[in-house]
Amino acid sequence: MPDKVAAPEIDRLIKLLARLPGLGQRSARRAVLYLMKRRDQLLLPLAEAMQAAAESVRTCSRCGNLDSRDPCTICADPQRATGVLCIVEEVGDLWALERTAAFSGRYHILGGTLSALEGRGPEQLNVEKLVERVREEAVGEVILALSATVDGQTTAHYLAERLEDLGVSVTRLAHGVPVGGELDYLDDGTLTAALRARR
């Protein structure tokens, strides 16, 4: 949108919204018009919700989850089994698994996979903390819920090796799960089955 078409406040809002995944310039323009018509019901509540999330949500220093508590609600929950850790790439994967309610252990969020192409080595991932947790939390089983891509499988091999001497059993979800951070695209039943049939 050329600068002079709309007020600078509107242009700026369109530009920022267009940076969200799945929104382009045109859908950002439509979203802004929609918001401007719903100032009190949607625009202001959204602004406040963003402010609140920015202020109070932090990364859990133990598992990498997002929460307003640290350690996060899952890490702090005495009902969750401490002996089983499910390793995922992104927080969205944790959400997907939690929606199935099929897993009662704890999580560890890697923050991605190893990637030669993107130059991401172990030091860019949340790996040392994982090794530390396996040692300190008496973990008996680590479930690797990583994507079925080459990078995901390279990462799984690397982690299996790193954990080899720690006396922990390493399992994987049955069925290849979709590309990184996209467990969200599996339906709950498939995800639950993949979790139960881990090997």
Added chain:
Amino acid sequence: MPDKVAAPEIDRLIKLLARLPGLGQRSARRAVLYLMKRRDQLLLPLAEAMQAAAESVRTCSRCGNLDSRDPCTICADPQRATGVLCIVEEVGDLWALERTAAFSGRYHILGGTLSALEGRGPEQLNVEKLVERVREEAVGEVILALSATVDGQTTAHYLAERLEDLGVSVTRLAHGVPVGGELDYLDDGTLTAALRARR
């Protein structure tokens, strides 16, 4: 997303974002994860831009445009021809026409079309103000840039009748333009041609 999966601040943000046109629950979740990873570069600027737009952007009391000034920048611009009014359904249509830079008159935003199905009569539209403007601003031509739907054409007929006795010439964009508020989907060339070939 069940309530307990993420922090309440995150759940609330997902719920509000999912109400935007074109975003569902899943894309709202992805957007929130994207935002949380870009707290300072995107999340906070977006919250502030929304706040600023909510505080400063108003509906122009003359034409119905959105702007931080009232009358809006277009209504207040002495360079814009006062004798020609282009009638559109929504602010998004004004933006689309402005992007072509092919129109140098002023606008009047109706706020939709007449609709029997949705029970929208003339009193729900910005019609009286239009009649008033045609009288007071010495308007010689009114261009109807309304959608090619039945409702759009009903509205065009109604407006032509209302303006009949005011000695103003009423023209329409050549080629049917797409459904209401969707001039945005025409490329600039088509829109410019439709404007030039009005009849």
